[in-house]
Structure formats: structure tokens, C-alpha cells
Amino acid sequence: MARTQGSHSDITGPRIREAALALFARHGYAAVSMRQIAAEVGVQAGALYNYIPDKQALLFELMQGHMAELLEAIAARPAPTGALARLDDFTRFHIRFHAARPEAVFIAYMELRNLTPPNFAAIEALRQHYEGLLEAIIGAGIAEGSLSTPDPKLATRAVIAMLNGVNTWFRADGRLSLGEVETLYRDMVLKALGA
Amino acid sequence: MARTQGSHSDITGPRIREAALALFARHGYAAVSMRQIAAEVGVQAGALYNYIPDKQALLFELMQGHMAELLEAIAARPAPTGALARLDDFTRFHIRFHAARPEAVFIAYMELRNLTPPNFAAIEALRQHYEGLLEAIIGAGIAEGSLSTPDPKLATRAVIAMLNGVNTWFRADGRLSLGEVETLYRDMVLKALGA
DNA sequence: GTCTATAGATCGATAGAC
DNA sequence: GTCTATCGATCTATAGAC
Missing domain, CATH: 1.10.10.60 (Homeodomain-like)
Known part of the structure; x- marks a missing residue:
């Protein structure tokens, strides 16, 4: 080296x-x-x-860059019509995007406590914005009658946590392909939300 | 001090x-x-x-103690009859046990990479044993026809991840009581697993 | 069983030569 | 823009007095 x-x-x-x-x-x-x-x-x-400038800025740049990439990628995606199609699209996007950059995802969730308070607030705002996108889909599904869940905010957190779990065990050379995993999780998410 | x-x-x-x-x-x-x-x-x-003896042993003792407590607590619990009742019991137990000791839970998931390889293997074995308990319940539900999910191992991981997520946001003085959270998650779990 | 003192190593960050 | 060298602080772990 x-x-x-x-x-x-x-x-x-x-x-x-x-x-x-x-x-x-x-x-x-x-x-x-x-x-x-x-x-x-x-x-x-x-x-x-x-x-x-220092080590802290290096950590912050990595986390901010990751979150910005995430929000740009989901914003650039054409939204399907109907809450069920949007939910299908979100789950597939989330799993695929996160599976493609496991290191950045790991840091974004594990190193939050090592950010200074202002840096933490900036990252947390980006995370909440992303979560709000899913919450809006679930809310739209309830409004149009295609979804049924008693607490959309709690359901949003539950879905995000479930999808994030994929990164802790998925391996590209494992038993299931990423596409198969996406479909299986999409089905569980839809059922959990009363589709 | x-x-x-x-x-x-x-x-x-x-x-x-x-x-x-x-x-x-x-x-x-x-x-x-x-x-x-x-x-x-x-x-x-x-x-x-x-x-x-050293700092590493201190970390290991904390994590091992937590996992031992978890396995003892679930083993001491009388198992209800029928997969659905067992699943209801497991989700409530998991949420309640983990919500009661957020610090130990946080360490058990965040500090795995700071364990020496032999210590990591010991903790990982305990974690897999716990996961196996849920997988057995799901398998029993499929066998008796009360549950329907295409991949029990993947479903097990999805459920554990979903339940673990509660610890990242639950506060005792928040909008929902722990009992309410347990019920809402129990319902989502049952639906996700095709009950 | 706890103290003080310290060894030996390593850390983040900076200064100045090239 | 990268180097060498270093400051001052901090770390884990140990030694020996009480």
C-alpha cells in the first residue's frame, strides 16, 4: 500500500x-x-x-452522503398508481438499495451515537423524511381502502425494521436470490398491513 | 462519586x-x-x-448474561397449546422482555463486532438458539394448518427484526402503552404469517 | 480490596520541509 | 499534496504500598 x-x-x-x-x-x-x-x-x-477537517466530519460526510443518495434514488423513481403498487415498489426498492451498499447502511444505523448533536440532528431529519414516504403510502392505502391497519405510524416503523433486517443475513451466494427475497418480504408486508 | x-x-x-x-x-x-x-x-x-481480567471479558460477561437471562426467561414460561397461542405468547414475551432492558439489548446487537472470535461464536450460538424457538413455533403452525408462509426460516428472521425494532422508538411515556404495542405487533405478525 | 504511580503504546491533530 | 516529526492527551494493564 x-x-x-x-x-x-x-x-x-x-x-x-x-x-x-x-x-x-x-x-x-x-x-x-x-x-x-x-x-x-x-x-x-x-x-x-x-x-x-477532522475525523468527525469524515463520519458525517459518509452518513450524509448515504442518506442523500437514498432520498435521491427514491425521488427519481416513477411512482406507480395505487397504494398496493406503490408499496410493492417501495419494499423492492428498499431491499435492493440497501442490499447493494451494506457497509454504508451498517454505519448509518450503528454510528448515530458517535455524531455530534448537530450532525445527529441533520441525519435524523433525513431518516425521518424517508420514513415519511412510506407512511404516506400506507396512509393513501387506508384512504383508498386497499390497506387496513389500525396504527399507520407504528406500522411504518414495523415495516422499515422488518426490511432493514434483510441486511443482517442476506448473502448474494445464499439460498435465495435478491429477487426472491424481495417478493417474499413484499408479500409479508402486504399481509401485515391488511391488503 | x-x-x-x-x-x-x-x-x-x-x-x-x-x-x-x-x-x-x-x-x-x-x-x-x-x-x-x-x-x-x-x-x-x-x-x-x-x-x-480485562475489558473484553467485561463486555463478554454482559452479553452472555443478557442472553442467558433471555433463554432462561423463555424456557421458564409455560407454553400455551396451539401454534397461534404460542405465537401470541412469544411476541408479547419478546417485546416485554426487551423493552425492560434496553441497554443490554442495545449492547447485544451493537457490540458483536467488538467480541473476540471465540466470544462472538459463543454469543451467536445463544442467539441462534433463541431464533430456533420461534422457528419451531412457525413450523408447528404450518404443520397444524393454522399458519401459512412459504419460507419459515426467512419469516422467522423477518418477525424477529420487526419485533426488535420496537426498542428503537418505544418510550414508556409515549402515545401507546406497552400492552397496546404488544397487541398491535402480535396482530401484524399473525397476519404476516398467514394466520 | 483499594490506593497511587507508571510502563508502554497509541491516539487526533498540527508544523514545517520539500 | 505529501512527507517526517512531534505535541499533548489518553489508553489498558500492572506493580507495589497500605
Whole structure:
């Protein structure tokens, strides 16, 4: 990994984020040193500070970037017509998006307590916005009569938790394909919400 | 918190575990120092080593104790007759048991990666044993025809994840009582499993 | 059983040479 | 933009007095 001297402003920045993402996900933010990140990138620790003000900002950027990507991806998706179709689309999107970036997802849920209070508030607002999208779908389903659940807010949290669980065990080379998992979870979600 | 000198073998041990539980849950294992734990107990850092061999053993004891308590509590519970009644009992037990000890639950799920490999294997075996209890109930329900779900192993994971989610938002002084939450989740679980 | 003191290592972040 | 070198703080764990 050692590199000789030279100027690499275009690639070092992204590589720092990649290395930090992998190391934070594996060992946890508090257990990873700036020297470890630097070694993974192939620079000395001091060079990291040309790209980030401090370790906290590095964590925040990773989490904010992940949440922004999530919200952009769901916003860019054309919404199907009808609550059931929208719910089907949401569950498939959620599972697929999260399965594709397990490290960022892991960090986004595990390292919240290592954010400073203002940084935490910013991430929490993004998370609540995403949750609100699902709650709106469930509310629309109740309004149109295609869904029936006594407490939409609680049901929203239950569905999100269920879908998030996929990331703790899914492996691409496992017994089920991602498409099969999506369908099985979609069916459980629809039934749980009284479709 | 400062204390004068003296011998307190009977109470210092449990107090160390209590302090470590609270601090690990709030700040994370890697971010908590032995000095912080000692200060919370009211002793100097060196005194901790009369009770535990090292920091890792302290984490392991907390997690193992939690899992042992969980398995003992469910084993001591008289099993109702019929899969639906057993499922109702399991969901209520799971939610109530976990809601009563949020710190231990948080540590049990968040600090797995900070265990040494042999310690991790021991905890993981206990977790799988617990999961197996729910899988057996679901399997029995399918066998007797009261439940209908295409993949019992996947359904087991989905239900556990859904139930675990309660701990991330439930507050005793919130909108819903724990009993109400239990009932709402029980209903969603039953429906999701095709009861 | 707890104290004080400390060893030996490692941390985040900065300064200045190139 | 990266290097070497380092400051000052902090860490786990241990040694020896009481």
C-alpha cells in the first residue's frame, strides 16, 4: 500500500472515503484510527487533513452522503398508481438499495451515537423524511381502502425494521436470490398491513 | 462519586457491571475507558482488575448474561397449546422482555463486532438458539394448518427484526402503552404469517 | 480490596520541509 | 499534496504500598 510522494488531489479524496467506509463498518468509528485509514489509502496520517477537517466530519460526510443518495434514488423513481403498487415498489426498492451498499447502511444505523448533536440532528431529519414516504403510502392505502391497519405510524416503523433486517443475513451466494427475497418480504408486508 | 478506601467485594463487582452496561450502551464499547467505568463506580481504574481480567471479558460477561437471562426467561414460561397461542405468547414475551432492558439489548446487537472470535461464536450460538424457538413455533403452525408462509426460516428472521425494532422508538411515556404495542405487533405478525 | 504511580503504546491533530 | 516529526492527551494493564 505504500506510495511514493506526489500530488493526487483527484483520487485521494474519494479513496479516503472508501477506506473509512470499509474500516468504520468493520471495526466501528471509535475503534478505527486515522493512521489505519491513511495506511489503507497509502498515505501518511497527516495527509488526510488536506481533505477533511477532522475525523468527525469524515463520519458525517459518509452518513450524509448515504442518506442523500437514498432520498435521491427514491425521488427519481416513477411512482406507480395505487397504494398496493406503490408499496410493492417501495419494499423492492428498499431491499435492493440497501442490499447493494451494506457497509454504508451498517454505519448509518450503528454510528448515530458517535455524531455530534448537530450532525445527529441533520441525519435524523433525513431518516425521518424517508420514513415519511412510506407512511404516506400506507396512509393513501387506508384512504383508498386497499390497506387496513389500525396504527399507520407504528406500522411504518414495523415495516422499515422488518426490511432493514434483510441486511443482517442476506448473502448474494445464499439460498435465495435478491429477487426472491424481495417478493417474499413484499408479500409479508402486504399481509401485515391488511391488503 | 469519590469514595474513601475500604473493602467492598460484595457490591463493587455488580456495580462495575451496571456502570459498564450504561456506559457501553450510551457511548459504545470502544469509546468507553476503564477510567470512566471506575469513576462511575467510585473507585480507581486499577481496582477494576480485582473483578475482571480485562475489558473484553467485561463486555463478554454482559452479553452472555443478557442472553442467558433471555433463554432462561423463555424456557421458564409455560407454553400455551396451539401454534397461534404460542405465537401470541412469544411476541408479547419478546417485546416485554426487551423493552425492560434496553441497554443490554442495545449492547447485544451493537457490540458483536467488538467480541473476540471465540466470544462472538459463543454469543451467536445463544442467539441462534433463541431464533430456533420461534422457528419451531412457525413450523408447528404450518404443520397444524393454522399458519401459512412459504419460507419459515426467512419469516422467522423477518418477525424477529420487526419485533426488535420496537426498542428503537418505544418510550414508556409515549402515545401507546406497552400492552397496546404488544397487541398491535402480535396482530401484524399473525397476519404476516398467514394466520 | 483499594490506593497511587507508571510502563508502554497509541491516539487526533498540527508544523514545517520539500 | 505529501512527507517526517512531534505535541499533548489518553489508553489498558500492572506493580507495589497500605
